[in-house]
Amino acid sequence: MSENENMPVSGNDIIRMIVAFFVPPLGVALQVGLGVHFWLNLVLTFFGYLPGLIHAFYVILKERD
Numbered sequence: 001m002s003e004n005e006n007m008p009v010s011g012n013d014i015i016r017m018i019v020a021f022f023v024p025p026l027g028v029a030l031q032v033g034l035g036v037h038f039w040l041n042l043v044l045t046f047f048g049y050l051p052g053l054i055h056a057f058y059v060i061l062k063e064r065d
Contacts, residue, residue, distance in 0.1 A: 007064060016060045024049070024056035031060050 020027020028041040037059050045052025 009061070010064070013060055013064060017057060020053065020056035020060060024052035027056045028059050032063050037063075 016027050016030050019030060024045045025038060025042045029038050032038065037055075041052050041055050041059070044055050
């Protein structure tokens with residue numbers, strides 16, 4: 001079990017999730033920058049909003065500081 005799983009969700013995470021709800025790639029970019037996760041999310045969002053949204057929430061909750 002990683003230490004991130006026990007951390008509560010911060011206010012910044014909530015803001016990123018709200019942004020990701022409307023524009024999933026932007027939420028991912030705010031979390032991890034313009035790396036692989038961003039481009040993957042952009043492709044997933046292009047193919048369908050729901051896959052992009054799920055991936056964005058996954059990245060935001062998994063890649064916490």
